[in-house]
Amino acid sequence: MAIWIEEDAKILVQGITGNQGTFHASKSVEFGSNIVGGVTPGKGGQTVDLGSKEVPVWNKMAEAIEATDADASVIYVPPRFAGAAIIEAADAFNEVKGEGVIVCITEGIPTLDMVRATAHVRAIEGVRLIGPNCPGIITPGETGGAKIGIMPGHIHAKGRIGIVSKSGTLTYEAVAQTMSIDEGQTTCVGIGGDPVNGTGFIDCLSAFEADPQTAAVVMIGEIGGSAEEEAAEWVAENMSKPVVGFVAGMTAPPGKRMGHAGAIISGGKGTASEKVAAMEAAGIRCANDPSEIGAVLLKSLQDAGLR
């Protein structure tokens, strides 16, 4: 078990013939993921060499899903086309099989394009969007697993910790921290650092709560917005499993965008200290430093009688 993506999930790559698409699809294949093909408009009928295997390319998502019965797609198309790619994938999954997971890695998509795309996806039950501007989602397996995104596969191992994070490299830190206390991961989800995105913290937390394989969750937030506060409230009311957290940006000055388009303290709102306070009030133990996440997680597992 895992959340949303099983380790043998069939994966399509949108933008597979581009540099990014080919490179990361090859890395996924190397990790042992089941990449079944890709889509690039105008390049249908060609094949792409992903190192150990060649996969077919279609012009349209609907054709690709019909041919492969894919469970998920990952988007590497440039920002100006990404909003439309999300909408195409959502419609195709809906029409062909009524369900699917769309993972959008692309950074720099116009905000109003994402407002349109998320509104479109929200109206389709059964289709989930993860991202954009995120490392993706990974469900490590006994051997290999489903690596849908740009994360380094080799740092992961199958286990019982769920990870959800706004940040890419901090997710890797969190993964390394679980490994430092001999714990592996069920699924790691990067929800992305954009102001408008698909899947949020609460979606992930409720899925981890329902997943029998997941024993505890690590949640990594950052400044901006109020998603962490809302997640904390949800945890207090609904979560039985231990959750540990970290929030980046304690020292970030207000009014300045910290890399991620969504990482900005505005009007005195969205500060890290507010978020940590809300999380701790909800029983989420927070680390002051990413290097402490392992120790805090271990303590929580021990207190819950899980170690």
Added chain:
Amino acid sequence: MAEHVEVIGMNIHEYQGKALFKEAGLPVQNGVHCKTVEEALGAYDKLESQIVAVKSQIHAGGRGKGSLYDPTSSDLVMEGGVKIAFNRDDVETYATNILGNRLVTKQTGEAGKIVNNLYIESGCAIAHEYYLAILVDREEKLPLIMASTEGGMDIEEVAESTPEAIHKVHVDMEGGVTAQQVQELADALKLEGKAADSFAEMIQGLFSLFVEKDCSMVEINPLVRTEDDRMVLLDAKVGFDENALFRHPDIVELRDLSEEESTEIRAKEAGLSYVKLDGNIGCLVNGAGLAMATMDVIKLYGGEPANFLDVGGGADEEQVKTAFSIILEDPNVKGILVNIFGGIMRCDIIAKGVIAATEALGLEDPLVVRLVGTNFEEGRRILAASGLNIHTAETLAEGAEKIVNLIGGGV
């Protein structure tokens, strides 16, 4: 929910925002952009309005309550960066006091900003001042219109003391602002008759502009009702989504680079994300979240970060070198912490970049490097073999502690 937003994204001057409004058929007063006292007097003559507003043009709010200082002597020249002139002499006095001087407001920080641009705008008989803003609400994932009868004053204070005085409407992108929502907003602002009609037309036009130009925010404080019941946009704070600038070349041309931190611009051109801070430990990190965490942990160990710097996911040797040179331009920097979790990015490439940069720039300040992830063993071996005075660390905490100690403690 944010009650107020600093302008996020690309910022423009008020006079440029007003020109966009005018072009879109929105109600603004006549005004003229000036760069000299002579131009300001010419503008006064041209506007043929007895009373005019003389407005400092900088990319920061709080201009009205700001103070102007002589940039060389730092003597106070005048209180208030927005003045009402009742005659030609007033215009001359105010323009002289504003142009070339340093305007310090609540939003500029102590350094303030030199005012190089002025906007002379016809006065109007104001019956009431309102607040109006459009932005994207990230929680609801929809555009949000905020309106309040408490215009002209500090909206953060209104949000704090009487949040119920701010009326909010979420707008669907497909349907736009509905007739019912327009009515709701007009009612919230207690507008009737001719003023309500004027408002209805204005809000539709402003929302269309917001969508068409990919704005990140539009804030009008104040929006006014005149004594003859017209609605006029007396302020224009407009920000644009940087990610959407590719489809708005006309907006890109409005960019005033003198209003932006020059190193931040140069970093952006090199594909780096850099924000200058006040401390003395330079940071070079991959990933925005990790870059923030690195600053936080430096502080935790008693140090002060000099900057936020994200080299991104796939930096090459050249970008690492540019990143070093940008960090070292800051005279406060006394040491550097490099923190890389190699995913796509390979640690051996980073190590080579670090060595090339330290040699090319003749780095003398202490340098601590933490490399983990892809090819970290090779990266560490390359650093060790270089013979340079580079300290290494296994964890972020260890790296932060080392650099703080090497520069002799905190600031």
